Amino acid sequence: MFAYYLELAVRSLRRSPGLTALMILAIGFGVAASMTMYSVFRGVSADPIPWKSSQLFVPQIDAFGPGHRENGEPPAIMPYIDAMALMRDHRAFRQSAIAPIWRSITRPRSSPGTDLIETRGYAVYSEFFPMLDLSFHYGSGWSAADDEHRAAVMVISDHFNQEMFGGSNNVGKTINIANHDYRVVGITRYWNPQPEFFALFRFQADEPDFFLPLSFAVANNVLSDIASDCANGQSLRTDFAALLRSDCVWLSYMVELDSPATVQAYRQYLDGYASEQQQRGRFAWKPNNRLRDIPAFLDYRHVVPSSTRVSLLVAQGLLVVCLLNTVGLLLAKFLRRSGEIAVRRALGASRASIYAQFLTEAGVIGVAGGLLGLLFTAIGVFSVGMVMPIRLAALARIDPALLVLTLLLAVAATLLAAVYPVHRVSRVPPALQLKAS
Numbered sequence: 001m002f003a004y005y006l007e008l009a010v011r012s013l014r015r016s017p018g019l020t021a022l023m024i025l026a027i028g029f030g031v032a033a034s035m036t037m038y039s040v041f042r043g044v045s046a047d048p049i050p051w052k053s054s055q056l057f058v059p060q061i062d063a064f065g066p067g068h069r070e071n072g073e074p075p076a077i078m079p080y081i082d083a084m085a086l087m088r089d090h091r092a093f094r095q096s097a098i099a100p101i102w103r104s105i106t107r108p109r110s111s112p113g114t115d116l117i118e119t120r121g122y123a124v125y126s127e128f129f130p131m132l133d134l135s136f137h138y139g140s141g142w143s144a145a146d147d148e149h150r151a152a153v154m155v156i157s158d159h160f161n162q163e164m165f166g167g168s169n170n171v172g173k174t175i176n177i178a179n180h181d182y183r184v185v186g187i188t189r190y191w192n193p194q195p196e197f198f199a200l201f202r203f204q205a206d207e208p209d210f211f212l213p214l215s216f217a218v219a220n221n222v223l224s225d226i227a228s229d230c231a232n233g234q235s236l237r238t239d240f241a242a243l244l245r246s247d248c249v250w251l252s253y254m255v256e257l258d259s260p261a262t263v264q265a266y267r268q269y270l271d272g273y274a275s276e277q278q279q280r281g282r283f284a285w286k287p288n289n290r291l292r293d294i295p296a297f298l299d300y301r302h303v304v305p306s307s308t309r310v311s312l313l314v315a316q317g318l319l320v321v322c323l324l325n326t327v328g329l330l331l332a333k334f335l336r337r338s339g340e341i342a343v344r345r346a347l348g349a350s351r352a353s354i355y356a357q358f359l360t361e362a363g364v365i366g367v368a369g370g371l372l373g374l375l376f377t378a379i380g381v382f383s384v385g386m387v388m389p390i391r392l393a394a395l396a397r398i399d400p401a402l403l404v405l406t407l408l409l410a411v412a413a414t415l416l417a418a419v420y421p422v423h424r425v426s427r428v429p430p431a432l433q434l435k436a437s
Contacts, residue, residue: 002360009361011043016333019363023290023329027369030322032376037308037401039313039381040388041295042204046303048193052133052210053294057255057263059086059270062233062288063247073126074288075229075249076201076301077110080218082273083251087125091269093253093262097214098199099251103177117163119177121210122199123217129155129186131256132198137161138228139171142213150216160209161187175210178222182212187359191398194395197294199252201301206314218244226250247282308392323417331421334358341368341425354426362418364409370410377406 013020046052062074070424083097101123104116128134129141142153154175161170174181217223221240228243228250243250255261260324267289276285292300298342341354378398423426 001354005357006364007359008357009364012337012361013364018370019329019333019412023326023365024368024372026325026329027321027366027410028372029415030319031369031373031406032380033315034319035402035406036380036384036396037312037376039377039396039398040384040392041308041312042305042402043194044308044392045364046194046395047295048195048197049132049294052256055256055258056131056294057257057266057291058294058297059253059266059272060254060290060292061270062283062285063249065283065285068231069288072288074290074302076297077229077252079242079247079249080251081197081247082199083253085273086253086255087272089269089273091266092228093258094130094256096125096126096128096131097251097253098128099214099217099226100199101212101217101223101226105164105175105177118153119160119209120204120206120210121208123210123214123223125214126209127256128198128254131254134191135189135224136191137187138169139184141204141211142185147213149214150219151213152182153185153213154182155186155211156184156186157188157209158190177210177212180216180220180222195298195303197298197303198254201298201303203395263291274379305392307388311388319413322395323413326414326419330362330418331424334421334425351426355422358416358422358425359418362422364412365409366414368405369414370407373406373410374403377402377413379434 008284011311035051049056058076059078060074061078062069063079063082064075087095087097088293094406099122103119105119107117122128126142126144126147137158141155141156142151145151146153154177156164156175158167162176164170165173169187171184171187173184175184176182190207192204195201195203196208201282212222223240226240226243228246230246230248230249255266270289270291271287274283274289276284277283298304381396381398384396
């Protein structure tokens with residue numbers, strides 16, 4: 001029976017090609033707009049490390065006090081004093097303080113006009129690499145002994161290795177950053193989680209270029225121009241020694257806790273540490289700590305840009321408008337066939353048969369609109385960078401799941417739009433129509 005209804009649908013659509021094309025175009029355009037923005041929203045709101053995010057936590061210690069809290073929250077980053085205390089106590093399975101670094105670096109194999117390249121890296125501890133599951137193309141991360149002895153070592157990305165040395169295994173070679181020579185001990189495979197949840201909590205177009213030991217960076221003033229946030233509003237950017245002694249916040253911190261029991265124990269440790277600082281007179285307020293896993297922390301920081309949410313809502317609104325237009329077009333098309341429906345009803349066709357026939361016709365329109373929507377969606381995903389920041393547009397991806405969802409949405413939306421028109425035509429009184437004809 002379905003084959004018969006399908007044949008009737010194709011015949012009907014061929015009789016009014018202009019109206020058919022208009023409905024297919026409306027469905028295709030509306031679905032494509034919605035799915036293009038959904039692909040962007042999916043990219044920016046995705047879990048950056050889904051296999052491990054429930055084990056990675058960001059501790060927050062209130063070093064500012066009640067007069068400087070926003071919605072009662074402690075700072076998202078912490079002072080050097082607290083970060084080093086947590087590193088020394090080492091109550092987590094793995095842990096690392098993290099500081100961003102931006103530097104202009106001389107290319108060893110320079111050519112005219114390309115002597116300096118702008119780089120972005122991080123100063124971290126050795127446990128950073130296994131904690132975040134970085135994989136290595138060559139070599140490995142440095143050791144805990146390198147942290148302790150403040151070794152001048154470095155891990156670089158595969159992309160940075162290609163840019164600096166032309167690729168291949170360059171472990172053991174030296175790179176100069178800020179007048180310090182670092183020995184390359186490892187070259188990572190491509191690693192660019194979005195957003196950069198481990199430090200900056202924002203979206204970056206390119207992967208980090210390098211990592212170096214935080215202990216060496218602090219001892220040798222490599223971080224001397226780093227930005228900080230102080231409770232009194234002053235800036236200690238030009239006085240690095242004072243920054244290390246202050247309560248100004250500038251270091252990100254992350255821990256790996258592998259069970260609910262260790263999470264609870266770490267919460268108690270943070271409260272105990274803050275109480276100890278209160279007893280020593282450093283804090284004049286009760287402990288106000290937080291310990292959030294990665295998804296909760298990204299939600300707390302509102303990392304997903306509000307513009308993408310608004311754009312998604314606008315695109316969904318456009319889909320609704322297209323569906324309302326399709327409802328009107330289907331209603332006009334189906335009501336023009338009232339005489340045909342009356343004859344079928346007079347010959348014994350049930351309302352269920354009428355529903356099946358016209359929903360099949362709507363389904364054909366939905367499939368055609370979905371196929372056109374696939375094309376428009378592909379164009380939209382590749383062109384979204386023209387209307388959105390490149391770092392966000394780059395997260396939009398076309399994959400099998402998106403294609404299937406686009407087609408299903410088109411068919412489901414069209415069938416939904418057809419429900420009212422089909423209901424109307426199924427209620428056409430056969431006697432009145434036959435009498436009028």
